[in-house]
Amino acid sequence: DIIWERDVETNDIRLSEGIENTFGYPADQEYGFDWWQEQTHPDDEAGLKKQLHQAFEAQQERLQQEYRVQRADGSYAYVEDTCHIIYDTDGTPTQMIGAIRDITEQKEYELQLERQNERLNEFASVVSHDIRNPVNVAVGNLELAADECDSEFLDNAANALTRSEYLTGDLLTLARSGKAVGETTPVQLQTIAKGAWGNVETATATL
Structure with a gap:
């Protein structure tokens, strides 16, 4: 972690030795708040300034922000910056004391x-189109065939399509939720076995 202190009036900041260990910048060098803002990712800068301005306006004493900071080697790190803001009797901010934590590993995992x-959603869309459409066609043709003749084979085919x-549907639900299978429900093995048996060719074998 990096411990830091900012004089709001002069904009001078003091950084702990963590600045060198974490981001590669010399710990014995003097830095200003403007310099720190220059290391902030351009896409994050405007939002951070707005949050800080709102905190000052509301005389907020605690502020926590997440943003990206450029390391000395040019790469960016995700950080969580938590600080305490001190005000004078007129409500003017005078000092900020905070700690910066590198959360790059956590953010990269989230990303x-x-x-x-996103890939699972794409897969779900493909499944919905490429599997359900042929199944729907098969169901329609099966209904037409059932009007012309009566056969147990048609019933077997209908059961297989229903199961498909x-x-x-279960596959789409699981894929779109983006989660692994969680809670399980007890089932009757005999019922499951009979259902599976009815959907495969068993020749003369019996269950």
Whole structure:
């Protein structure tokens, strides 16, 4: 972690040795608040300034922000910056004392999950189109065939298509939720076995 202190009037800041260990900047060098803002990612800068201005206006004593900071090697780190703001009797901010924590690993993991969920959503869309459409066509043709003849094979085919629809629906739900299977529910093994048996070719074998 990096402990820091800012004189709001002069804009001077003092940084602990963590600045060198975490971001690669010399710990024995003097820095200003303007310099720190220059290291902030351009996409984060405007939002941070707005949050700080609102905190000063409301005389907020605690402020926590997340943003990206450029390391000495040019790469960016995600940080969580928590500070305490001190005001004078007129309500003017005079001093800020805070701590910066590197949360890059955590944020990269979150971004990885987001990308994974996006891929799962794309997969779900493909499943919905490429599997459900042929199943719907098969169901329609099966209904037409049932009007012309009566056969147990048609019933077997209808049951198999119904099961395919259920499985596809469950798969879509799981993919779009972006979560692993959580709680389980007890089932009757005999019922499951009979259902599976009825959806495969068993020749003369019996269950």
